[in-house]
Amino acid sequence: MRLAVIGAGAVGGTIAALAEHAGHDVTIVARGEQRDAIRANGLSLAGAFGHMTGHPHVVDTIGTADRFDLVVVAVKAHQTAAAVAPIELSSTTPLLVVQNGFGGFDAVRDRFPENPAAIGLALFGATIAEPGRIHATYAASLVVGGDRNAVNMTRSILSTQLRVRLTRNPAGAAWTKVLINSVNAMPALTGLSVQRTIAHRGLRRIVTALMREVAQVGYARGEKFADLGAVSARDVRFLSVVPLRWGQLIPLRLAQKMGVVPNYASTLQSIKRGRTTEVDHLSGAIVDAAAEISRTAPINHTVTELIREVARTGEFMTPDEVVDRIPLR
Template sequence: MKVAVIGAGAVGGTIAALLHRAGHEVEVTARGEHLAAIADRGIRLSGAWGEHVAHVTASERLQGAPDIVFVTTKAHDAAAAVSDAGDLLDGIPVVIVQNGLGGMSVASTANPRARVVGALALFAASYLSPGDVAVTATGSVYLGADAGGAAILAESVLGNVLPVVVTPDFAGALWTKLVVNQINALPAITGMSAQAVIADPGLRRIMTDGMQETVRVALATGVRFAPLQGLSHPILITFGRVPFAVAQLLPLLFARRMGAVPNPGSTLQSIRRGQRTEVDYLNGAVVEAARAAGRAAPVNSALVALVHEVEARGRFLAPAEVFARTGRSGRR
């Protein structure tokens, strides 16, 4: 099958390499040194799902008409990526694999003729260097169900190379993933791995506060969380109410699932590469949802501001600075 991956970074590069290893004809888009490395020597995959060198067709823009497309760009690049592909996407399944809210609607607006399916990648992958990606922790891809059969094709393609779950409530799954994505901001602010952040009691407190705030905002706006990665609506309702001593067990569980390989998170990876982050679509989405409901989201607001500060100044903050800037003590 002809498969295209638009945005072959950590997640997209992993998907492209796995599909190439399974025998699909794969075309990817990338930019700069990453594109040059892929064109020269392929995508070199390593880590938890084994090693493979995927010699794929690579360019800045999609060249051929595929049977299915995976859009794995950052959320703020999705509209341009879909628009750039033009009529090559007309009538075919376009799987939007992104964090945050709004990716599907943006893609549908950019090309109303595409058969858009939402997806969430729960495996952890890192961009090591141009052309090199590594899977640091295995996990499933959650696909939104659709009435037109596009999700069925996506499941059949992806299901042969990694675990796939089809969920009938993709909107609820997005919000559950938004809680999980709270692991991203503090590594981007401090330059530390997610595991190191969670191991620090003070930083773990801030992360836990952000998670609980996200749950409370979601419930205030009528969200029902969909089951994802062992989390569910009843579990998250309880999590949003319990004291920190109990609530901190959730990020500690996330750290255990990540394993020993340092996981930088997608936001820190963007900063290390000098790229714009997705923080406005992660923590920022919580802030916007709270504002629309007439509420405040002070923890998420502070994290958005600090990530943007690191983006602008190119300097990570020490934990003590983070405690001071968020009004929290490092002593717990």
């Protein structure tokens, strides 16, 4: 089958490498040093999914003359509108939007309102070791939900190499994913791995407080959280009402699931590469979602401002500095 992947970052590159390894015809829409490296030396994936090197087609854009069985949009939420703007597709081409944070799926639907489309939530971990080389830090599933045709095509292409699981509540699963992505915040501020930040008592309390605030804002809006990986809807309800000392069991479980290979979360990876972060579509989006119902999300607000500061200055904080600047009740 023919697959196009828009975005050759850690997640998009992992999906492209696994699909080509399964024997599919893969085209990547990429830019910059990642595009140049893949053209010159191929795309290599190492780590939790095994070791493989492929040579996908690399292009600057795709058009209606290019026929694909599935197009995966795997760029950061804040980059989605610009990434899909020059793309031309047949209205029957299925789309999978691999979403981290809010806004990416809506941008794709605005650009391609007639196409069958599904949301994808990547639970596996991956980093760009260097241009053209991706390291999968831990293996986990890709959760998909939405249009049946898009979901079925995703399963047909990817399920031999990747666990593809179905959610019947993609909107609720997206909220649970944003809650899980609270673990991204402390690495972005400190430069440390997820595992090391969760191991630090003070940082773990902040992560737990972030998660609890996401849950409380979501419930206040009437959102219906869905089971997603290691976090169930019951876990979210638990987080929303219990003291932090009990709620910290959830981030501890997530860190354990990641194993011992350091996971440098996506927001931190963007900061290290000098790229704009997705924080406005993660913690920042929770602040906006709270404001829409005349509530506040003070912890997510503070974290958003601090991540912007670190991204601007390039200077990470010590764990103790983070604890001092994010006071908890």
